[in-house]
Amino acid sequence: MGSVRNSSTASRSARVEEMRRAERARERRNRVLTIAASVVVVAGLVVGGVVLVHSQSGKKDSTASAKSGGGDNKGSGDSGHWVTGKDGVRTWSGKLTRTHVATKVSYPMHPPVGGNHNPVWLDCNGDVYTQPVQDENAVHALEHGAVWVTYTAKASKADVDALAAKVKQTPYSLMSPYENQAAPLILSAWGHQVAVKSASDPEVNKFFTTYVQGAQTPEPGASCTGGVMK
Known part of the structure; x- marks a missing residue:
């Protein structure tokens, strides 16, 4: 009887340990996914900022070009x-x-x-x-x-x-x-x-x-x- 109980206890401990390992693995995966999502969000913000800066710069260049006679402006620019x-x-x-x-x-x-x-x-x-x-x-x-x-x-x-x-x-x-x-x-x-x-x-x-x-x-x-x- 003692031997059977010991065997059952060991099996239960093994299952518990396996569950703990699985839980730790899930936690690690969740951390990785969270970090990856944060990186994507930050990258998106950076790209959006660059596009906005370029857009504003393009508007300034277009305005300057128009003032100097570029585009459809009829001035010679001289x-x-x-x-x-x-x-x-x-x-x-x-x-x-x-x-x-x-x-x-x-x-x-x-x-x-x-x-x-x-x-x-x-x-x-x-x-x-x-x-x-x-x-x-x-x-x-x-x-x-x-x-x-x-x-x-x-x-x-x-x-x-x-x-x-x-x-x-x-x-x-x-x-x-x-x-x-x-x-x-x-x-x-x-x-x-x-x-x-x-x-x-x-x-x-x-x-x-x-x-x-x-x-x-x-x-x-x-x-x-x-x-x-x-």
């Missing part, structure tokens, strides 16, 4: 004024922005010498246009290092023909009529402009030599073909 050198070349002293926009742009100078512009440049591989071109495309050509020759109806045919011949022989240059300018003949580059008296004015060759792919070029070597031909 600020500054002309400074005229002894040789008569005018240099824009100030900021010339370079944001691509799909809208018309209101430039502070005519012809424009920089600022926000169309994503597509005007072909400027010695191209001579007999009709007015879009300022926004021409400005992009200036960004590529082109010199833009413009003229009004007051320019003589001889001067127009002579300058057209020069442009046709000069990669990174273009020419077009432009009535809304202060002189009959004007040469423009990114940030620089000069009015010349005639096609034989010494400033013509000097301006071409200095500014065709000159040091002022924001994107030297960029293409002057494959853009828009108008």
Whole structure:
């Protein structure tokens, strides 16, 4: 009888111990699950915070872009004024922005010498246009290092023909009529402009030599073909 009781007691103790081990295992699992859940919650809060910061930053960037003439804003984004050198070349002293926009742009100078512009440049591989071109495309050509020759109806045919011949022989240059300018003949580059008296004015060759792919070029070597031909 004693032996049977001892055996029963031992079996009961073994079952109790097994139950205790199972309970401890459950507690460990619960602790692990609790910790894992806490980590997920914290991670979610961190990611949410980062997304919120980026969202706010994006809103600020969009606002700044709109103020500077980006997006659908019609402003050129330019600020500054002309400074005229002894040789008569005018240099824009100030900021010339370079944001691509799909809208018309209101430039502070005519012809424009920089600022926000169309994503597509005007072909400027010695191209001579007999009709007015879009300022926004021409400005992009200036960004590529082109010199833009413009003229009004007051320019003589001889001067127009002579300058057209020069442009046709000069990669990174273009020419077009432009009535809304202060002189009959004007040469423009990114940030620089000069009015010349005639096609034989010494400033013509000097301006071409200095500014065709000159040091002022924001994107030297960029293409002057494959853009828009108008």
